[in-house]
Amino acid sequence: MKKFTSTALGSLVALAASMSAAQADKLTLYCSAQEDWCQLMARSFEDATGIDVNMTRKSSGETFAQIRAESSNPKGDVWWGGTGDPHLQAAEEGLTMEYVSPMRDQLHDWAISQAESADNRTIGIYSGALGYGYNADLLAANNLPEPACWKDLLKPEYKGHVQMANPNSSGTAYTTLASMVQIFGEDEGFDFMKGLHSNINQYTKSGSAPIKAAGRGENTIGIVFMHDAVKQAVSGFPIKVVAPCEGTGYEIGSMSIIEGARNEEEAKKFYDWALSPEAQNLALQVNAFQVPSNKGAETSESAPDMSQIKLIDYDFKKYGSSDERKRLLQKWDEEVSVLPQ
């Protein structure tokens, strides 16, 4: 009589009894860089140490949301890759663990200052400068001049040709907003964003979408991290990369150990290994054009030459804090996004 319900429920019950395993010499890695880079890091670490790596790749926002949701019973051990802001935010909320690696003295200063600004709960593993890229074919087809500076993008002839992400949803776009405030000062920076607003054809949700749209010929100019633009160019799309003449901000891709990690020892081993030149050189194999944080690691020839780029002294502590972020975003919402285009 009840066979039906009982079989249905029985199988549910049996299913529910299966279980995630946590045994010795295992590491659960949350990875927020590109898929093939994540795979390569996981496999190479396995080869180097014999520790089994369970890797999940998600964007940094998704990973942060997950770590937060799991905070009462953490499942992950290390969070590697992804832009620095959510890592800083996680550090601020105590979701990640303090750790000072013995590898630290081999790192560039910007990586160490990133760690210090977060009470050593995170560390820089690579950096990438902000800039923009344009589709050379479309630019020519529309008879537009080649832009070289941030202020060039305000010219009326670019109306409807510029794309950037929405700072409310994308870390890249927030970095753009914060960089403009730091380059031009707050008032002039917001004037710049207002001027830019009237040339923007779409605020995308994801940070690298503008340059991908440009690659496909759906947009002319995309404001993104330069290594994303380089990647499009190397993939064969007609993209030219621009390092704006006024100088520019940058992101620091980071790594953190999750507070309450089940495999803390293995997590620390991964952390130290990921800061080594050998591990950072793996980026070359997967077309990742960021600048590695270890002074001894190599940089790709196609990568934007950081010595030629005017980098501003980006204040990660101030602009990474949630209060400043909220204030700037609210101001952008109220003063920029509501303007007619």
Add this chain to the structure above:
Amino acid sequence: MTEKTTKATHPVLVFWIIAGWVGFCLLPWYMVDGGLWSFEWLLDGYPFDEDYAPAAFLIGQGEKLWLAPLLIALLLPLLVLRRAKSDPLYARILILSGALGFGWLIAQGFSIGIRGFNFDWLEALFGELEDRQFGMGYGAMICASSFLFLLTQGVAARGAINGDVFVVSAIGGVITIVTAFVFFPIAKMLFAAFVTEEGAYSIAVFFSKFFDDRLWGLGCFWGARCGAAWNSLFLAILVGFITTALGLCFALVVTRSGFRYKRALRALTVLPIITPPFVIGLALILLFGLSGSVTQFFAELFGTQPTRWLYGMPGVLIAQTLAFTPIAFLVLIGVVEGVSPSMEEAAQTLRANRWQTFKTVSLPLMRPGLANAFLLGFIESMADFGNPLVLGGNFDVLSTEIFFAIVGAQYDQGRAAVLAMVLLFFTLSAFYAQRAWLGKKSYTTVTGKGDAGVHPLMPTGLSIPVLTVALGWAAFTIVVYAMIVYGSVVELWGVNNSLTFKHYVTAFSVRFEAEGIRWTGAAWDSFWTTITIAAIAAPLTAAVGLVTAYLLTRQSFAGKDAFEFGTMLSFAIPGTVIGVSYILAFNVPPIEITGTGVILVVSFIFRNMPVGVRAGIASMSQLDRSLDESSLTLGANSWQTFRRIILPLLRPAILAALVYSFVRAMTAISAVIFLVSAEYDMATSYIIGRVENNDYGLAIAYSTTLIFVMLSVVALMQLIVGRTKIGRRMTQSRTNV
């Protein structure tokens, strides 16, 4: 029934009593490592090791003593073994023991977690607990089911629903699982709307987030932008109407026209439903985007500047119509076929012409189908995530706003919860509007009486526009899919158009070696996981959905409306919200299933169950109750009636539910993205990773493969479940063209 009560004890009762003892004394109480089919624990210290011990052994060793009261609930039912069902004590004891056992199990599960007591007041009362417990395992789950069904049998013995044990148990079972896997996680998530940044509760937070210009702004009437709430609502209504109309066209062409290639048309309408997310959007961009071939062609033809018209409302509308018309079709085909020809013949006998028959008899009888199709289109559009993401441009809708409120740079779970509430309000309003429109009329046409007849053809005045629309849309669908296949075999999308198979090789290469086949392709891992999980989820979804539909249409019981509401809820909520709420709810004991395949299966069951429910309700409301009654009069009980009479007549609904849940499990993305783990990665999340990484070729090649796999699975299911024959003459397709 009277015969059974005189027997000593009902075998079902004995079964559940034994199950309870087995769960308590023999099976590991807590979750064991190693997954479902790993029986390592049998050789590894069972039954004394703390991790693998059954509850009885734990208590015997003086551990986890809070489980001891369950023994009382297990012992009590033994008292009824020799009692007659009519004895009032029989019912009372069963209710008492079931409620006690189930209640205690839940109370202890929530009170004691992996860090001891979960509530401060318990710690204040009993002092700090030095012990802890993990999630429920085999033993605890079986014990819980045992208590639940003891309770329902007690309730039935008291005379609820005419003492029908099957119906009461089914109601109890569905309520329990819906509460556990729908209400509980969603409630947990929605509470976030009232939480301030400091963690306190406040209603003001809710209002400040609710009355937001980004949500309710009406700027689009004077050049600026409208709020996401209005955008979503407007889009959903439009999509609901268009998909219902198109679905009806297809259904009419397939059932009531002399059109020659019905089967091809039928297959075509299924295509969009088996398409992974993003792919339709990418194909539309390739066609109509700024550099799309159609756009370029017309720009050159008329000498105009190509525009980005696709990005925004038009693009989303086209993509959603492509994607959701098949759902409307699947709902409507069952209903259009189910309208009894006898009624139509009767109308014609009474001298109605074909147009009058269609307008006054056929169409009104299709109302439940139309209403359900509109409702599904509306809800699907509201919850759709992939299409607005790719094509939305500056047209913000609630589902993407929710996603980016959670994962974007704002990290604002409260805002996501508020947006989810607005979305939920819209879908529920649509749900009630649909019920009001259907009213209390009867749409029954399939009765036990002689029902041999054939459907009349559509009136000519109708068939020409209907055929035109259906064929036009079908042609458009073919073009879109041709683009998809083309996209999978070109070197670099839009830049280098030389043909190549390298994307398929990268994804699906295999190597034959001495030890057997080595799956070397990059996509195999996620591919097998996806197939397995979808195959497990589909039959479970169909079963839960149809049982629920049966309860809703055939039984009346207190709280039925609330029950129906509960079963529709998970469908109305966007996957993103489900995903996050599942992590929040099921990452900690008593139900600890994050990072496993189980959480994916469970999320699919409860997200897709409503389609089974709706399809089942639409079909069942056409089956006359006299069929059930005659079966019951002839001495069958309700389970036999359900199995022997209703189920066979429901084959179209079963097929719809099976196909839909399988396919959705393979193509879902928004909830999945939060629930996948390293061991259980799904095809869709893998594909998105490729799209993000510019590997359009690989992403589209993988999607194309999935489309073909799903096509063959759908065909296979159609073969297994078979087609219904509701006792009619063969249709006149050969005689009439």
